[in-house]
Amino acid sequence: MDRADRSKKEPVEIICPKCRYTEIIYFPVDDLPLCPKCKIPMIISELLDEGKSY
Ligand SMILES: [Zn+2]
Numbered sequence: 001m002d003r004a005d006r007s008k009k010e011p012v013e014i015i016c017p018k019c020r021y022t023e024i025i026y027f028p029v030d031d032l033p034l035c036p037k038c039k040i041p042m043i044i045s046e047l048l049d050e051g052k053s054y
Pocket of ligand 1: 018020035038039
């Protein structure tokens with residue numbers, strides 16, 4: 001991503017690959033949070049602010 005407006009934060013849905021727990025965070029972040037249940041790193045599920053049609 002190469003946007004000029006770097007102050008704008010992107011809402012991103014992250015999901016635990018193990019238990020499917022989801023959470024919304026706002027990019028950019030230093031680190032992806034850990035799943036509160038599994039204590040493993042969560043992964044990005046989808047960009048919520050995406051205008052693409054799929
Ligand atoms: Zn989990």
